[in-house]
Amino acid sequence: MYHNIEERDIRALRDIAPGRVLAGAEIGGDYGHDELGGISRMPDVLVKVLTTEEVSAVMAYAYANDIPVTVRGAGTGLVGGCIAVEGGILLETTAMNRILELDEDNLTLTVQPGVLLMDLAAYVEERDYFYPPDPGEKTATIGGNISTNAGGMRAVKYGVTRDYVRGLTVVLPDGGIVKLGGKVVKNSSGYALKDLMIGSEGTLGVITEAILKLLPLPALSVSLLAPFETMESAIEAVPAIIRSKAVPTAIEYLSRETILxxxxxxxxxxxxxxxxAYLLLTVDGSSRAAVDGETExxxxxxxxxxxxxxxxxxTExxxxxVWTARGAFLEAIKASTTEMDECDVVVPRSRVAEFIRYTKQVAEETGLRLPGFGHAGDGNLHIYLCRDELEKEEFEARLAKAFDLLYGRAAGMGGLVSGEHGIGWAKKGYLARQSGDRLIGLMSGIKTVFDPKNILNPGKVCR
Amino acid sequence: MKILACVKQVPGTNRVEIDPVTGVLKRDGVSSKLNPYDLYSLETGFQLAEQYGGEVYTLTMGPDQAKTAIRETLAMGASGGTVISDRRFAGADVLATSYTLAQGVKRAGEFDLILCGKQTTDGDTAQVGPELAEHLGIPHVTNVLEVRPAKREEDGDMQQKEQDARVSGTEGASGADEKGPDGAGNGPGAGRRLWVRALRDGLIVEQLVTTPCLLCMEDGVNTPRLPSFRRQKAITEEQIGVMNLDDMEDRNEKAYGLSGSPTQVVRMFPPQKRDGKELWNGTEEESAERIFELLRERKMI
Incomplete structure (x- = not known):
């Protein structure tokens, strides 16, 4: 059982982070939910940390006193990963927002976890470097991106966040500080704990510093917007594009409905x-001739x-x-309905067309409106389940049915529950069902090794 | 309606440097693109042509590579375009540029409507459009938000008010009336009227203007269409005309280029930044009240 926060705990935390501890009613309501708001619960105390040492001190105190701790970046998540579902301490990292070092000899950037993705991108691009991961939500923190292994719109060519993290400084649940990976390019030194930490959604440790891999900034990029008569013809073009050995950075699917x-x-x-229906492709490269050739x-x-x-x-x-609209899709769909949930399923790229067709069928079967868009080039779809004017209970019943159908079909195709948003709180049941006892057992065992008292982001992913 | 859109090729990025010694824009090695402000006037032209019939032609002045700019307008929807290019035009200021363009327009044919962007991103003077209209002796309106053929009743009103007001040198005004608002068949210079909504000194003005006329479109009035790959592939060399000084009505070299340019640039420098930053601490209400008072004090609202 967890210890309930008392006045003396708040005093102790104030000693660790003077002036940056809020308790009870002092905490703004936004700290109780994330971007999607599927689950809400206010933390008992909010600590805005500034350094690795502070995080370590907070964790050591919490560990000694059995207080649950949840880490929060900018709160732009969609699966409740940053919600303190057991109350306790909410550890906010947004003030740890300094870029610590650009190492031009190793092509790495060392950052604190609260740096916003848009600030990071602007910083490196000004200096002719490139941090390829490009999730739609630019106001997310890099810490949050690492915790969910965010993907984004350049994954087709460049891969996802995990491919660009060289090293991490992590505070363990008992307050211990460890460094995983480093500025090295190769690493065969024991278990890949750094990679395990990436995508662990704040359940294994608190990321307090990250060493990111940079690339030289491509000299130019050109996007192509290709209109198609129907959704089928657009999506069916995708495997042919991939087979053609052209390497666009992105192949995005846009429907007219979402554009409106x-x-x-x-x-x-x-x-x-x-x-x-439209496909939006981007090509980048180091010379005008190369990019022109490939776009043509x-x-x-x-x-x-x-x-x-x-x-x-x-041109800019x-x-x-075009891309401002693409970047606003999530918010735009959210604004079109009263409440929504999302399905961030990922399937093998060859099955994307089939899956989108199936989505239409599910919409008909459940009577739910299911607008969506997707990273067609990497098989990751974002389908939104809209409540519109439905009664709450009716919506939830239809939601459960639609999720069952969608995840069931995805699993049958060799797909997985989440492509990039993570499991958090909201998708635990679907992960458990697809993974089975054996895999969930392994995950749970790993969790126990890192966090034997289960105080760090309890109730998430596999617990 | 026969429409001519004037365009310019400008540096492709917003990170252009100015040579600190000569004060001239460093264009070498910088990619180029169509002046973004011209995209709005092009789009206006395409929409007018689509809705009321007609065609859009384009005109630019520049070195040989300015052909690329014309090709891009063709890929967006123009029917043809002309590049005015001659080493003797080099070093032109706004006066010589607008004079050269006026000479080119006269050779390119007769147009009901000439469209320009608000300004260019490299020169930023916003003078070439109005000066072009003056050289051609036609009316112009700047900062235009919206344009369409005048409706018959609007035109009637205006005629009433004006009584015997002058009609800009053409005699077709009454003929245009009879054909009504959709008179796409009107020949160039028919003296039809366009209804225009424009910004003027902070006010929105609606007015009628008689063709042929020149309009400078305001920034952001539409979403310019994208160049089409299909159209780009179909471009033929015949669609792109080239003119030099020898093609002009006025072949006096002194009227063009550096020698036709009275402007002297004494110095170019980045504007000084004002450092009047203030930081206010307080509740949202207090801050809102303060900023409201400040804006009112400075007569910004």
């Missing part, structure tokens, strides 16, 4: 909405696969008119 939501949400017109062959390929035309998105203004 984004227009309304942003109050800005999208440059083309004459078609029901991709454009020809799209035409041969049934695209009505291919629009060229080549044009990219902004």
């Amino acid at each position: 939501f984004a227009e309304e949400y942003l109050g800005k017109q999208f440059p083309d909405k004459s078609s029901d 062959s991709l454009a020809e390929l799209c035409l041969s696969l049934g695209a009505k035309d291919v629009y060229i998105v080549d 203004e044009r990219k902004s008119s």
Whole structure:
């Protein structure tokens, strides 16, 4: 059993982080939920930490006193991962937002966990470096990105967050400080604990510093917006594009419906909405000639696969008119309904068309509106289950049925529960069902090794 | 309606440097693109042509590579375009540039409507459009938000009010009336009227303007369409005309380029930043009240 926070605990925490501890009613309501708000619970005490040592001191105190601790970055998660479901201490890292070192000899960037993704990208790009992971939510913290192994819109070519983390400084649940990985390129030294920490959603340790791998900034990038007559023809073009050995950074699927939501949400017109379905591809490279060559062959390929035309998105203004809308899809769909839940399923890329078709079927079967969009090029789909005018109970019943159908079909295709948003609180049941006792047992065993008292982000992922 | 859109090729990024010694924009090695402000006027032209019939042609002045700019307008939807290019035009200021463009427009044909962007991202003077209209002796309106053919009743009103007001040198005004608002068949210079909504000194003005006329479109009035790969592939060399000084009505070299430019740039420098930063601490209400008072004091609201 956990210890309930008392006045003396708050005093002790105030000694560790003077002036940065809030308790009870002092804590703003936003700390009780995340972006999606599927679960809410206020923490008893909020500690805004500044250093690894403070985190260590807080953890040591919590460990000694059996107080649950949940780590929170910018709170942009979608599965309740940063919610203190058992109350206790909420450890906020957003003030740890310093970029500590750009190491141009090792092509690494050392950062604190609270640095926002958009600030990180701007910092490195100003210096002609490139941090490829590009999740839609630019106001997320890098700590949160690492904790969920966020993917984003360049995964097709560059991979996901895990591929760009070289080293981590982690505070363990008992307050111990460990360094995992480092500035090294290769590492065969024992179990890959750094990789285990990435994507562990704050259940195994608190990330207090990260060494990220950088690339040289590609000299230019060009996007192509290809309108298709139907969703099927758009999605069915994707495997052919992948087979063609062209390496776009992104292949995004956009439906007209979602584009219209984004227009309304942003109050800005999208440059083309004459078609029901679009693919948005991006090519980058180090020279104009290389990029032009690749865009031309991709454009020809799209035409041969049934695209009505291919629009060229080549300047800052044009990219902004297209990608601003793409970046706003989640918020735009959220604004179109009263309440929603999301399905961040990932399937083998060859099955994306089939899965999206199945989504339409599920929408009909359950009577739920299921707008969506997806990283068609990497098989990760974002499907939103909208409540609209339904009664709460009715919505929940339909939601459960729709999730069962969607995750069931994805599993049958060799897919997985989450592509990039994580399991957190909301998707635990579906992870358990798909993984089975043996795998959940392994995960739970790992959790026990790191956190024998189960005080760090309890009630998440596999517990 | 026959529409001409004037465009300019500008540096491709917003991170252009100015040579501290000469004060000239460093263009070498910088990629180029269509002036973003011109995209709004192009889009306005395409929409007018789509809704009321007609075609959009484009015109640019620049070195040989400015052909790329014309090709891009063709890929967006223009029917043809012309590059005015001659080493003797080099070093032109706004006056010489607008004069050269005016000469080019005269050779390129007759147009009902000439569209320009608000300004360019590299020169930022916003003078070339109005000066072009002056050289051509046609009316112009700047900072235009919206344009369409005048409706018959609007046109009638205006005629009433004006009584015998002058009609800008053409005689087709009454003919345009009879054909009504959709008179796409009107020949160039028919003297039809356009209804225009524009910004002027902080006010929105609605007015009628007689064609042929020139409009400078305001920033952000639409979402410009993207260049089409299909159209780009279909471009033929015949669609792109090239003109030099020898093609002009006025072949006096002195009127062009550096020698036709009275402007002298004494010095170029980045504007000084004002450092009047203040930091206020207080509750949201207090801060809101304070900022409201400040804005009112400074007559910003």
